[in-house]
Amino acid sequence: MAVPALDATDRKILAHLQRDARLTNNDLAERVHLSPSQCSRRRARLEEEGLIAGYHAQVDREKAxxxxxxxxxxxxxxxxRRNAARFAELMARLPEVQEAHALTGEMDYIVKVVTRDLRGLSDFVNDMLLPHEAVQNVKTSIVLQTLKDSNELPIHT
Structure with a gap:
């Protein structure tokens, strides 16, 4: 996949939108030193090229x-391949799964899951993962403290 060429202004637009996707076009234009019409065209191009894949609300996990x-x-x-596809389908349909990644090394996948409590984790593992035909073994780790939680890419401006 070819990576679109980004100039300094494109990178500034992306960096600002990663921090606050609710910026109005006028506010964004002011921050990147463009006219509103130029800024709008650039943002539209970044969306069309797929660099801006969407806009989302960040919901507070604990408050939810x-x-x-x-x-x-x-x-x-x-x-x-067939077993891997079955597992991928399982991951796609479980709303508790926030991330699922295929790995190299000893384990095949690592999955990030949110649950309301320990009972929810137990139910998830015992009712969803372990009985599934694709799964042989699972090991769980509960996060005690999150030091950093970010989806921002290190776009240098």
Missing amino acids: GFALVNFITVTLAAHD
Whole structure:
């Protein structure tokens, strides 16, 4: 996949929008030193090229009732495309799963899951993961403290 060329102004637009996607076009234009019409065209181009993939509200996890963040490593029962596809389908349909990544090394996947409490984690593991035909083994880790939680990319301006 070809990476679109970004100049300093494009990078500034992306950096500002990562921090606050609710910026009006006029506010964004002022911060990146462009006219509102030039800024609007650049933002539209960045959206069309897929660099801006969407705009989202950041919901406070704890205030929404999800007290626990859990990382679960998973080993598959069989290592073939069909089994991996079954596991991917499971991950896609479980709303508790925030991230799921295929790994190199000892474990096949690491999954970030949010639950309301320990009972929710237990139910998730025992009712969703362990009975699934694709899964052989799981290991859970509960996050005690989050030192950094960011989706911002290090776009240098």
